[in-house]
Amino acid sequence: MKKFLLSLLFSLPLHAHADGLPDMGDISQEIISPQMEKQIGEQSMFQIRADKSYMDDPEISDYLNQLGERLVSNSPEPGDIFEFFAIDDRAINAFALPGGYVGVNTGLILLAQTESELASVLSHEIAHVTQHHYARMVSGQRYDSLAALATLAVAILAARNSPETANAAIIGTQAGSVQRQLNFTRTHEKEADRIGLSILEKSGFDTRAMPLFFERMQKATQLVEGNTPSYLRTHPITHERIADVDGRVQQIPYHLVPDSLDFQLMRARLIANQKLAQDAVDYFEGALGKNKFGNPIAQRYGLVLALLRNHQPQRAGQEFAILHKQSPLNATIETLAGQIKQLDKQDKEIFAFYRTALKNFPEHHALIYDYAELLLQDRRYNEALKLLDEQVNRDGNDPKLYELQARAYAALGRHQEEHHVLAYNYILHGNLFGAIDQLELAKRAGNDYYQLSTIETELKQFREIAEAYRKKK
Numbered sequence: 516m517k518k519f520l521l522s523l524l525f526s527l528p529l530h531a532h533a534d535g536l537p538d539m540g541d542i543s544q545e546i547i548s549p550q551m552e553k554q555i556g557e558q559s560m561f562q563i564r565a566d567k568s569y570m571d572d573p574e575i576s577d578y579l580n581q582l583g584e585r586l587v588s589n590s591p592e593p594g595d596i597f598e599f600f601a602i603d604d605r606a607i608n609a610f611a612l613p614g615g616y617v618g619v620n621t622g623l624i625l626l627a628q629t630e631s632e633l634a635s636v637l638s639h640e641i642a643h644v645t646q647h648h649y650a651r652m653v654s655g656q657r658y659d660s661l662a663a664l665a666t667l668a669v670a671i672l673a674a675r676n677s678p679e680t681a682n683a684a685i686i687g688t689q690a691g692s693v694q695r696q697l698n699f700t701r702t703h704e705k706e707a708d709r710i711g712l713s714i715l716e717k718s719g720f721d722t723r724a725m726p727l728f729f730e731r732m733q734k735a736t737q738l739v740e741g742n743t744p745s746y747l748r749t750h751p752i753t754h755e756r757i758a759d760v761d762g763r764v765q766q767i768p769y770h771l772v773p774d775s776l777d778f779q780l781m782r783a784r785l786i787a788n789q790k791l792a793q794d795a796v797d798y799f800e801g802a803l804g805k806n807k808f809g810n811p812i813a814q815r816y817g818l819v820l821a822l823l824r825n826h827q828p829q830r831a832g833q834e835f836a837i838l839h840k841q842s843p844l845n846a847t848i849e850t851l852a853g854q855i856k857q858l859d860k861q862d863k864e865i866f867a868f869y870r871t872a873l874k875n876f877p878e879h880h881a882l883i884y885d886y887a888e889l890l891l892q893d894r895r896y897n898e899a900l901k902l903l904d905e906q907v908n909r910d911g912n913d914p915k916l917y918e919l920q921a922r923a924y925a926a927l928g929r930h931q932e933e934h935h936v937l938a939y940n941y942i943l944h945g946n947l948f949g950a951i952d953q954l955e956l957a958k959r960a961g962n963d964y965y966q967l968s969t970i971e972t973e974l975k976q977f978r979e980i981a982e983a984y985r986k987k988k
Contacts, residue, residue, distance in 0.1 A: 570601035
């Protein structure tokens with residue numbers, strides 16, 4: 516059976532500090548180690564993935580992770596593994612969790628007028644992680660159990676999303692004494708600005724975007740009566756901070772940085788999905804009409820998505836034909852091409868299309884999911900499993916892959932494996948007790964010695980985590 520992701524909870528590798536980093540974090544890491552930071556972040560992610568606001572959109576996720584990886588590679592700790600994800604919320608917010616988990620609200624993505632502006636926020640959040648600001652904030656506290664780490668994760672998550680309610684999340688817990696420290700200090704913010712700006716420059720983005728976006732977010736406070744956007748509550752932006760960043764930017768040579776097509780496509784995708792279907796059609800028709808605005812390829816992509824949502828498949832196909840001729844080879848547009856092709860049930864070339872598309876874009880999750888779904892619908896279960904096994908070996912933290920595997924195993928009557936991979940799907944969605952139930956079912960569904968040994972080991976680990984949660988309560 517595949518190696519299991521949750522070994523992270525018990526045997527995380529330590530990440531060495533890069534040469535030249537400040538010594539400020541060293542004392543705190545004697546108590547909150549990089550391993551514990553990763554555990555805290557993972558505990559928080561269980562809750563985030565279980566929340567309905569967690570955006571399960573592979574196109575958005577792939578884009579954020581590609582952008583994020585580019586930035587991390589130019590950070591003080593380029594070898595660290597990060598995970599970037601979107602929250603379906605129009606509030607202007609972004610946040611980093613210990614261990615390299617960075618979330619960004621759709622509202623902030625849409626507020627950013629350029630890719631460099633979005634990258635400036637991600638760079639700032641990456642800097643909070645690489646400088647171990649959470650560890651430094653809670654230095655002096657001792658966390659000697661998984662339950663205590665889980666409690667701290669709840670406290671940090673509450674503070675990042677709703678500082679006003681964070682107290683309720685930590686009353687009576689070991690994390691209670693750190694509530695006053697959960698919001699970043701001015702020193703932390705200035706350090707994240709400085710290092711974030713360096714990341715932005717080294718990654719080839721427009722450094723002017725950082726102070727410009729700070730100013731736009733600050734002005735947004737005037738538009739929301741008595742309700743400061745979340746990002747400004749947790750990352751207070753002052754005139755001093757803006758002036759400091761702007762002063763640094765003035766010393767960097769300016770060069771024009773065009774937005775990537777993917778950035779424009781993702782903005783169009785969000786607009787197409789967030790507006791009412793007909794309103795979205797009208798919006799993109801306007802963008803492509805007499806008063807043209809925005810990137811025409813991205814706007815037509817948005818129009819096709821809006822037409823599909825509005826139950827106009829024939830016109831969507833016509834508009835896509837124009838789009839395909841205009842656009843360069845692009846993973847997101849190829850994924851849409853496959854979805855348009857699937858509308859034609861008689862298309863005999865559909866499987867060949869997906870095989871070619873995946874040769875061009877072997878790690879594009881939306882393409883992988885769509886092809887696996889197509890194979891399952893055509894009862895090509897073994898082909899689907901071969902595809903999915905390859906992807907799981909590449910990315911063992913993707914719950915969708917396990918869900919698709921489970922469907923293939925169920926169709927083949929391989930119920931032990933079905934329940935086993937469903938347990939992985941459940942745990943990645945934060946459903947610990949559901950995962951335990953699935954492992955119990957897997958244990959009773961077959962007699963393969965190797966699988967049973969793995970299942971028993973995982974059951975023991977999951978029950979230990981569950982017991983820690985019970986003690987916490």
